[in-house]
Amino acid sequence: MNIRFKIMSTLLAAIRADLRRPHAFAHERVGFIAAGLAAAHDELLILARDYRPVRDEDYLRDQSVGAMISAEAIRGARQWAMNERVAIFHVHMHGGRGVPGFSGVDNRENARFVPNFVSVAPHAVHGAIVLSDTAAFGQVWLDRKSPQPFITRFAEVGMPIRNWRAA
Template identity: 85%
Template sequence: MKIRFKITSALLATIRIDLRRPHPFAHERVGFIAAGLAAAHDELLILAREYRPVRDDEYLNDPRVGAMMSAEAIRSARQWAMDERVAIFHVHTHGGTGVPGFSGTDVSENAKFVPNFTAVAPHAGHGAIVLSDTAAHGQVWLDRKSPQPFITTFHEVGIPIRNWRAA
C-alpha cells in the first residue's frame, strides 16, 4: 500500500516551533495532528488539518524517556478522534537533518498506545510521526491486528513544494 502524507508549510512550521519550546522537566515536546483520509485502490492519502500540543501539566516526570504523556493527554486525543471523526497522529521531533527514524523507545511506546485509537475511532487509521528539521518518518495503524505500514512519502505544500521519501 502506498501511503502519502500532506501538510501545509504553515502547519508544519507551527508544529516545529511548538516542539522546540522548553519544558520544565521533559527533554522534548510532543503533540497530536488531526488529519482527514482518502483511500482509493492501493493508496491512502492523509491530509493534515490541525495540531494540538500536549499541555505542560499532561507530561509525566519520567527521566527514562525524553517525554512521557499522561493518560489524560492520550484520553483527550482519543476524544478528539471520536468527536471530530479525524485520524490522529502523535508527533515529536528528533531535530537534525535528513529523514529521521523512530528510537527503540518510540517503537515500543507507539505500539502500546496508538492501537487504542483504532478501538475508539475505527473509521480512520491513526499513527505516529517523528520529524527532523528537514523531513519526517511515520507509521500508520489501520486496525489493531494488521501490520503497521510506514508512510511512503511526505508532501509539504507551500512555496516551494517539498517532497521526500520516508520509507
C-alpha cells in the same frame, strides 16, 4: 500500500516551533495532528488539518524517556478523534537534518498506545510521526491486527512544495 502524508508548510512550521519549546523537566515536546483521509485501491492519502500540543501539566516526570505524557493527554486526543471523526497522529521531534527514524523507545511506546486510537475511533487510521528539521518519518495503524506500514511519501505544501520518501 502506498501511503502519502500531506501537510501545509505553515502548519508544519507551527508544529516544529511548538515542539522546540523547552519544558520544565521533559527533554522533548509532544503533540497530536488531526488529519482527513482519502483512499482508493492501494493508495491512502492523509491530509493534515490541525495540531494540538500536549499541555505542560500533562507531562509526567520519567527519566527513562525524553517525554512521558499522562493518560489524560491521550484520552483527550482519543476524544478528539471520536468527536471530530479524524485520524490522529502522535508527533514529536528529533531535530537534525534528513529523514529521521523512530528510536527503540518510540517503537515500544507507539505499539502500546496507538492501537487504542483504532479501538475508539475505527473509522480512521491512526499513527505516529517523528520530525527532523527538514523531513519526517511515520507509521500507520490500519487496524489492531494488520502490520503497521510506514508512510511512503511526505509532501510539504507551500512555496516551494517539498517532497521526500520516507519508507
